[in-house]
Amino acid sequence: MQTYAIAGECLQQIGGDCPEGWVIMQQQRPKAGSIAQADGSWAEPLQTVPASCTRRQGLLALLAFGFKRADIEAQIAAIQDETEREEAQIEYEANVWERANPRLQLMWVALGGAPAQLDDLYRLAVTL
Structure with a gap:
């Protein structure tokens, strides 16, 4: 048929x-x-892009992408503006990482990640 x-x-x-x-x-x-x-x-x-992942899932996905916590924390420490640095630290320490969060998107780019790869990171994260 x-x-x-x-x-x-x-x-x-x-x-x-x-x-x-x-x-x-x-x-x-x-x-x-x-x-x-x-x-x-x-x-x-x-494949849809998850709206969020837990901090644990995000950290494990970042590790799979070759980024260590030390890389992320160094990037946050390098932010010159004290308020922006504090905001970045708060977002980094949040229990849930929202995909649409502009601060997390900026941090991803600052780490050297391509915007399209962030979708892949979240897809991976929710499986971990």
């Missing part, structure tokens, strides 16, 4: 006639959330 899907979506139809605008797929959807491609293949499901 033929499988059809809409490119860019995970909806599929098995059997029947191919609806207008749909793509003939090479196989049925391999797993929930797989995204149909225009060439008839399936792409991995999109």
